[in-house]
Amino acid sequence: IVALYRSHYAGAPFVRLLEGASLPDTKRVTQTNFIEIAFRIDPRTGRLLVFSAEDNLVKGASGQAIQCFNLCY
Numbered sequence: 152i153v154a155l156y157r158s159h160y161a162g163a164p165f166v167r168l169l170e171g172a173s174l175p176d177t178k179r180v181t182q183t184n185f186i187e188i189a190f191r192i193d194p195r196t197g198r199l200l201v202f203s204a205e206d207n208l209v210k211g212a213s214g215q216a217i218q219c220f221n222l223c224y
Contacts, residue, residue, distance in 0.1 A: 152190060152199065160188075175204035182206060184214060 153170065160166040165184045169175060175187035186205040193200055208214075 152192075156188070156190070175202050177204050177206070180204050180206050184218065 153168075156168050160168060165186060167179075167185055167187045169187055169189040174189050179185070180187055183206060186203055189202045191200045191202075192198070
């Protein structure tokens with residue numbers, strides 16, 4: 152699972168994959184373009200649980216416009 156996430160987000164500079172005991176926290180992503188992603192496997196159900204935190208005000212239309220502008224130039 153770790154290798155899959157790493158390869159998928161390898162070219163995504165604003166994605167932080169958290170490993171170990173760390174979980175996403177809004178304190179670390181507030182007023183940034185970053186998203187933090189962590190996952191756990193629930194041993195009881197065998198399901199993959201994915202956790203994420205992002206600042207949805209920055210990730211709105213204005214933040215998206217800035218990211219598009221940066222990609223163009």
